[in-house]
Amino acid sequence: xxxxxxxxxxxxxxxxxxxxxxxxxxxxxxxxxxxxxxxxxxxxxxxxxxxxxxxxxxxxxxxxxxxxxxxxxxxxxxxxxxxxxxxxxxxxxxxxxxxxxxxxxxxxxxxxxxxxxxxxxxxxxxxxxxxxxxxxxxxxxxxxxxxxxxxxxxxx
Amino acid sequence: xxxxxxxxxxxxxxxxxxxxxxxxxxxxxxxxxxxxxxxxxxxxxxxxxxxxxxxxxxxxxxxxxxxxxxxxxxxxxxxxxxxxxxxxxxxxxxxxxxxxxxxxxxxxxxxxxxxxxxxxxxxxxxxxxxxxxxxxxxxxxxxxxxxxxxxxxxxxxxxxxxxxxxxxxxxxxxxxxxxxxxxxxxxxxxxxxxxxxxxxxxxxxxxxxxxxxxxxxxxxxxxxxxxxxxxxxxxxxxxxxxxxxxxxxxxxxxxxxxxxxxxxxxxxxxxxxxxxxxxxxxxxxxxxxxxxxxxxxxxxxxxxxxxxxxxxxxxxxxxxxxxxxxxxxxxxxxxx
Numbered sequence: 001x002x003x004x005x006x007x008x009x010x011x012x013x014x015x016x017x018x019x020x021x022x023x024x025x026x027x028x029x030x031x032x033x034x035x036x037x038x039x040x041x042x043x044x045x046x047x048x049x050x051x052x053x054x055x056x057x058x059x060x061x062x063x064x065x066x067x068x069x070x071x072x073x074x075x076x077x078x079x080x081x082x083x084x085x086x087x088x089x090x091x092x093x094x095x096x097x098x099x100x101x102x103x104x105x106x107x108x109x110x111x112x113x114x115x116x117x118x119x120x121x122x123x124x125x126x127x128x129x130x131x132x133x134x135x136x137x138x139x140x141x142x143x144x145x146x147x148x149x150x151x152x153x154x155x156x
Numbered sequence: 157x158x159x160x161x162x163x164x165x166x167x168x169x170x171x172x173x174x175x176x177x178x179x180x181x182x183x184x185x186x187x188x189x190x191x192x193x194x195x196x197x198x199x200x201x202x203x204x205x206x207x208x209x210x211x212x213x214x215x216x217x218x219x220x221x222x223x224x225x226x227x228x229x230x231x232x233x234x235x236x237x238x239x240x241x242x243x244x245x246x247x248x249x250x251x252x253x254x255x256x257x258x259x260x261x262x263x264x265x266x267x268x269x270x271x272x273x274x275x276x277x278x279x280x281x282x283x284x285x286x287x288x289x290x291x292x293x294x295x296x297x298x299x300x301x302x303x304x305x306x307x308x309x310x311x312x313x314x315x316x317x318x319x320x321x322x323x324x325x326x327x328x329x330x331x332x333x334x335x336x337x338x339x340x341x342x343x344x345x346x347x348x349x350x351x352x353x354x355x356x357x358x359x360x361x362x363x364x365x366x367x368x369x370x371x372x373x374x375x376x377x378x379x380x381x382x383x384x385x386x387x388x389x390x391x392x393x394x395x396x397x398x399x400x401x402x403x404x405x406x407x408x409x410x411x412x413x414x415x416x417x418x419x420x421x422x423x424x425x426x427x428x429x430x431x432x433x434x435x436x437x438x439x440x441x442x443x444x445x446x447x448x449x450x451x452x453x454x455x456x457x458x459x460x461x462x463x464x465x466x467x468x469x470x471x472x473x474x475x476x477x478x479x480x481x482x483x484x485x486x487x488x489x490x491x492x
Contacts, residue, residue, distance in 0.1 A: 012458060019192040019457040027194045 048144030239279030254436030295386025348420030
């Protein structure tokens with residue numbers, strides 16, 4: 001029974017000293033809208049698209065765990081390489097949308113892309129008041145490409 | 157001056173002082189609490205340091221819908237917050253802020269305070285019972301058990317002060333603390349009771365006061381993890397504001413009582429008596445805010461006790477200690 005009240009007196013007062021010290025220490029807080037935090041270069045902020053590199057292979061859309069990538073494309077006839085040669089077909093990208101209200105930033109699409117068409121960029125300020133505006137269309141995804149940082153130097 | 161006019165002026169002045177003090181206390185709690193947790197706390201409301209945050213919170217609460225559960229006893233449910241609020245506000249009627257700055261100098265001031273401040277548990281029980289909610293009911297019962305357990309050490313601690321002062325009037329107790337205790341080289345030294353024998357009593361009083369306020373480390377009646385919000389669970393809007401404001405007003409009230417009983421109230425040693433009406437309120441408020449800060453500080457540092465630990469602490473430690481304190485003070489009173 002006597003263990004019911006086991007008053008750790010020194011501990012209690014040590015704790016009070018700690019909170020008092022914390023009160024007079026400046027809180028390590030970034031006052032966000034006024035001052036901005038600079039994310040690390042390889043932060044996963046938003047995914048950008050290099051539309052030229054995309055071949056509409058659909059691997060990213062199929063691997064996406066959230067099914068948040070929407071791709072549409074069509075085949076186009078291509079001029080034969082030599083006159084009289086066989087007419088080849090080429091996939092043309094019509095639509096490439098990522099719904100960031102569904103995306104969970106796993107990065108599988110970036111990993112899986114065989115043609116290096118998708119890149120992470122550290123930008124994070126694309127919050128919207130309406131959830132439907134989080135669906136970024138192809139133009140917007142291509143615009144993000146400007147913010148992609150230089151890839152890290154290769155190890156020699 | 158007619159009685160009614162005097163009464164009206166006193167009531168309005170008292171309300172203004174007490175409610176402002178409660179709002180300032182809420183702000184202090186928000187700000188000090190956040191800085192103790194290395195946060196910033198309110199920052200934008202009011203332009204600088206978020207000083208208008210308590211007002212903004214109040215305005216928000218008032219806009220909220222005043223909900224009551226379908227099975228609640230509407231009359232009791234609606235009346236409970238005001239019982240709590242009234243019992244707190246009535247305490248301030250006898251607290252002196254200067255020799256003449258007191259609403260009423262009752263001869264039985266201490267008795268009045270102990271009687272009226274215990275009424276708040278009635279409001280809490282009313283709230284807990286009338287909400288028709290299991291959390292509220294258990295919270296109300298816990299509050300009642302806690303208040304009964306801690307009212308005793310509180311009263312016994314105050315009895316020791318009354319014994320030492322030889323009066324029950326709040327003004328009388330402050331004046332008794334200005335009586336010359338001893339003289340060093342012709343200088344008459346008067347000390348507040350905390351420094352002249354009441355240190356045990358002061359400790360017991362503060363522990364019991366924090367328990368009466370049901371604040372951390374004694375916040376079982378509204379323990380969030382077990383009881384949602386205890387007896388406050390079903391309250392919203394203006395009624396919740398009343399409880400909230402009442403809680404902080406009673407924090408100020410209990411600090412004011414402790415200041416008067418133990419810290420010498422409006423008086424400080426070596427202050428000439430002619431200055432007391434002038435400087436008294438300021439001195440009083442400084443002492444009160446020190447105690448308020450102490451209680452806030454404890455709240456943001458210490459963990460919560462268990463229900464049985466709380467009861468065990470009151471009945472097995474504080475009450476015997478308080479009785480011992482009374483015996484000690486009585487002996488000294490008779491001997492010296």
